[in-house]
Amino acid sequence: MPKKKRDSPSPSKKRSIANILTSLAALEDQDASERRQADAASLHDLSLLQSNHQSRLHATLDYFDRVDDHFEDAEQSETLRTKRSRLAASAAATVVADGAASAAQPQHHQRRLWVKDRSTAWWDRCNHPDFPEAEFRRAFRMSRATFDMICDELGSAVAKEDTMLRAAIPVRQRVAVCIWRLATGEPLRLVSKRFGLGISTCHKLVLEVCSAIKTVLMPKFLQWPDEQSCSSMKSRFEEISRIPNVVGSMYTTHIPIIAPKISVAAYYNRRHTERNQKTSYSITVQGVVDPDGVFTDVCIGWPGSMPDDQVLEKSALYQRALSGMLRNVWVVGSSGYPLMDWVLVPYTHQNLTWTQHAFNEKIGEVQKVAKEAFARLKGRWTCLQKRTEVKLQDLPVVLGACCVLHNICEIRKEEMEPELKFELVDDEMVPENSLRSVTSMQARDNIAHNLLHYGLAGTNFF
Template sequence: MNDKITNTSNRRRRSRKDTCEDDDNGCKESGIEATDKQEGKKVKALEEIITSFVLLEEQEKSDQEEWAKTHQEEKILVEANHKKKTRAMLDYYSKLQGCYDSVDQSDVLRKRKSRAAAAAAVVTAESENSNRKGGGGAAGEPRRRLWVKNRSTAWWDQCNGADFPEDEFRKAFRMGKETFDMICNELSSVVAKENTMLRDAVPVRQRVAVCIWRLATGEPLRLVSKRFGLGISTCHKLVLEVCSAIRTVLMPKYVQWPDEESLRRKVKDEFESISGISSVLGSMYTTHIPIVAPKISVAAYYNKRHTERNQKTSYSITVQGVVDSKGVFTDVCIGWPGSMADDQVLEKSALYQRATGGLLKGVWIVGSCGYPLMDWVLVPYTQQHLTWTQHAFNEKIGEIQRVAKDAFGRLKGRWCCLQKRTEVKLQDLPVVLGACCVLHNICEIRKEEMDPVLGFELIDDEMVPEIGLRSNHKYYSTSSQVIIYNP
């Protein structure tokens, strides 16, 4: 009996044990299945994240390609508009020159007719005097000269005297007597005239003095006529003749680009000592000269910036100049209409042709923000939020740019005719402006001191270009220039 009870309890224990083992195995299997499900969810979530990253990269790449395509199309459109405007400006200029050429031809024909009439009158008068006997005075009395009005030359005779004070002479002509004599000697073979039966020729020194005094003071021809005892038309003619002679004879000698390696090295070293930036060959600036509203192509010469500043309609022509470290002009471009931006004037200059011909490789011409960044033109940073290094670089660029601005300030200070609207015709104005640049160089080279009273403060004439960047490579090389100079 006891054995039966014992066997029964043992069987019950074994059955319970088997049941617990089955339960443990079931729990283990369910835990493994739950773990597999969690890992599957993680893998799926990771795959979704990777897929989203791939889609974002593809979207960003497509956006960049679309932006690059749009930017390229806009760039092409801007360049096309720029070329179109430039072509239109050239057409305007050629049409203007054609009109002025026709006007000049008519003036030449009119002058020829007037000379022929004057010569006929002289011949008639001489024949009548020869036919008269005893009615015109004694035989030894000098013949009466025609077309001459008696005028006082006391002021010029005093200035031309050897005892005239040097300071007074310098104040009147912006240079010393030695420099004035040198200019007269250089121009004597070109401007000298012979005496005629109508009148005695104006001496060379008086011719040069009329021109220089007119340029220096900017006084109207009426006052020039009273100063020198000459007719108004004669003074006007003398100014143009002497200016043309200065531009023809003296400009090739005193306005020279530094082509020799020794001169280039000297200019580079001088600019590097000023700013710490290497390979700088010149400082460039463009100024505007006020003119009377032209009769042809008025819109081309309209100066919007001056009009807005002065609250008065203004017209001008441009003078672009490159100077060395001493403020001496090495290149000038004169006569383009005042509506053109600085970069447009640059593209029309001989300097630009020299650069496209590969003659400016390895050098910098420093300009203001009115010029575009190019392979050979170095300009300051113009964007906002500059780093301190970029601010320092702009300061160094400003020191070089100050050389050109000071040179133009002395140019306009010495030759006051550049400060106000002139009576000179538009087609003759480039000759007059070129003569002023040559005389400026002569005074600078010969160390002619300028009266501080004559100082002229330049008003900013910058015309911002439509395309401020012409070279991506040089944009990044400019950043390298930031660390080249030694502040």
């Protein structure tokens, strides 16, 4: 079968096809143009990002370079300052050494450490030669001559050398701090203000000077008498009481303390607590004095709960008696002590005879010497009247120094101001075993008999 011949497109269709193709080509060109523009914009943005990154990187690197330069300069500057300080210190040392070598009189180095500015006006005024003697005695409980003697004795023991950084505190000021503190009992903060020194410095000075007093002055001014001195004491005590062979008067007092952290019950003082209606703690001071009230033996530091007879048994005096050094002599004590071969005490039982009354009266005159000595001790050194800031382990040294200073004042006849008089109150307890020797009982009876029947006793007991 023959095929049909296809018809050719009409002119209008050709034009439509041409227009479509033209539109497609235009659309492709427009799309290509837009892609080219987008690509160009992306390249521009990328360039901006890279440029910003580079600028920030350069800025960061520049900052770290400046910081590194700053610290390097600081290290160099600190090194330079250190070198300059060392050079300055070396130069100052050379200048001071040259000045000390060439000066006609010794001079103190200037202080080079920073210290708090404190006034020493009060002490400078007291230390001046024109300071009134009466005021000096009232302040330090002794004359200027006695104070100077103590400073001379302690000079080598308490003196310190100047250093490159500061001048040492003079010996006179060191001794004055200690004596003022013992005399007034003022708190360390007030002592610090008076002397222009730190509180810890004042505390250290007090302990150092007290230790020096115990080491240097106690062997000279507080010792048991030798045979010649004992003979003199016997005569003088016999003049007072008509009792022969007495070499000392003994007494025990209590020093108030702050409640210790250990062994509190041992230091509890029941008698003082009951009398004062206030809990009291104390340590004991047992002392033997000569007819002038000068201590010849002391026993310091036993707890306040111990009665007098137990304190006596713990003392070096008791050991001296056991070794036979107190044969044929008497140490007179109060009713708180037991009667022994060397300890003479009053009669304590009831319904005493006239002979026993006479004996008690005379032995009381001897006992009065010791009691008045302790009253002057506490009156002169006020720190003994109240609880102190000194630690318990350091207190025996301080109390020993007070006893030595008391002896120095008594030996040099230093008068006490009337307002310093102290009323001594110590409750005496009769020991459970108050009679420890039959021979001593007979000896006491013989002494009492002689006092009355040979007209040696007074009549005040009637």
